[in-house]
Amino acid sequence: MGLVDTLMGKESSALLALDISSSRVKLLELTGDATRMQVKSYATEDLPPNAVADNQIANAEVVAEAIGKAVKRSDTRLNTAAVAVTGSSVISKIIDMPATLSEDEIEQQIGFEADQYIPYPIEDVSLDFQILGPSERDPDMNSVLLAACRRDTVDMRVAAVEMAGLRARLVDVEAYALQNACQLLVSHLSGAGAGQTVAVVDFGASNTCVNVVHDQETVYTREQSFGGRQLLEEIQRRMEIPASEALRMLRSGELASEVRSDVLPNFAELMAQQIDRSLQFFFSSFTESDTVDQVLISGGCALLPEIDEMVERHLGISTKVGNPLHGVRVSASARRNRVDMEGPALMVATGLAMRSFH
Template identity: 50%
Template sequence: MGLFTQKKVPLLGLDISSTAVKLLELSQHNGRGGVRYRVESYAVEPLPSTAVVEKNIADVEAVGKAIRSVVRKAGTRNKRAAVAVSGSAVITKVISMPAALSESEMESQIQLEADQYIPYPLEEVNIDFQVQGPSENSPELVDVLLAASRSENVDDRVAALELAGLTCDIVDVEAYAMENACSQLADQWPNAGEDQIIAVADIGATTTTLNVLHNNRIIYTREQNFGGRQLTEEIQRRYGLSVEEAGMAKRQGGLPDNYIPEVLEPFKEAMAQQVNRSIQFFYSASAFNNVDLVVLAGGSSSVPGIDDLIQERLGVETVIANPFANMAVASKVKPQVLSNDAPALMIACGLALRSFD
């Protein structure tokens, strides 16, 4: 099974993060205004804190149970899914190959030469490739994106899906799923993203991932250990609550008056610093020294006022990601709840969109 296999049947986009399983199902409709998508079903199911550690599945059964539960919650009958592995679990390399080769000839040649590019024994990895287009260096060559991940990263996800009665059709890479979801945001961006440097900061529970897009293609990715769990832990410590109670209070409110000035505001400042630091790393690693727009994704970007604070601190226009802004919504999906969760559903959205490649 490939990392980029293409299928036409609508797939469930399943984002397995360190704290939750997020499911999204889309359908595609051709109308007078062109192609439109509709959100058919979606749900989020929390995971036990030991189930996924540093983006690796540590407890396949617990994840399988959560997937079964999220499918039931969403009320979908669909049994085929797309999942993603994190960028840190994947080695990608662009190589040039003769344009005249057929796909099967390319596959044979890649298998022969793969050990040059991949530092693991080949029997321990899943490899896939995708032709990107003509090479700039020579018209006789094409650029081929090679992606490899250790088999256990892929196998654990497939096994968790199978425990929930689902079939895994696609294993993607989180960064490419994010790039795919950004296709639904581009019309909200200056110049639709063309000739623009867009920094997408995905701030999850434990990890902040910065993806930088140029011409709507990812040119840089970096992960840092920082996320919303730090706020949860501070609420726990400060108010003597359990993890569950702290998480609930964070979402629903009801904390003492000193919560906002003494706990939430310092966390927002720390978030702004992390985003700024990630962008500074990008400048030092690339030929660029500015970004045109900052897009906030991930669960932590729903902290009230964080977009205004980051815009003020960085001096760059900052917006919150909502890939569903131009989508229709099925009657069983509550639009307000979907809108609140939208920034955290970017990867699930990118995976669900793979149905229509």
């Protein structure tokens, strides 16, 4: 059972990670293993407006063209790829099943009972599952994570990959890919995060995903509709410039004085409010910790100048920019300085690429 060959990484093989966001395609290839990785290939390609809308691919041909350009620029030799669907398009549920069941038997039983958990006709969804381990409620049962996504959402991503001349080997869920990258990010902290509660907040173009890692284990996740698009639109409005020029300004760091002195600090305050709101939900649902030791921000918004310092002033919690590829070896063709500079925006791509090691 799976969205293509597998969801959530039950198999391991060399995979080319393709993070398809609303504004660009990010390509990343990692080699080695989970303890000693190397960035073998890396490239990005911008997408035109509306090629991806509301987290769905609206024009597979245009996205395929961007993937093809990124592949050519990266000089990768891989032709098997991993992509991800957004958490908002996925239904997930943890169910208990007898520990005596094999994976084949679990797959068969889920097929029979899926309509109890999924509010769509079974023929319209792609399903997968992962055995999490013994149930806390009953030692004779296993907790099983069931994930389902509308088939048309999966098919559009697979179509874009295949039109680019690649094979879609794995379709993951962005939230799960982020959890992979979070574990890598936290491992860079003092003591590898042991005994600490760390909030990793990934700010994308349209969505923000919060992962709280307590004592090296992800204990809380939350996704909300907020991202860099709000900043882009405010710059357009203030400066009276087109979206393309506002985006160029943000990516180059060549920000007008009005943006630096007013727009950016206001946006940092909004970022802090989003983080604080998510942490309040976390504290209300998790009894083992009532404080967060550190906040790590990532995603495209983390590339904004001095954004961690501005967020920290509003939040009152130590805040740093997190780079999952910090200290990772980089091949000459992938360009060390570019990977270092853009690393904080590569959380999903890193999590996908790490599926090669699982």
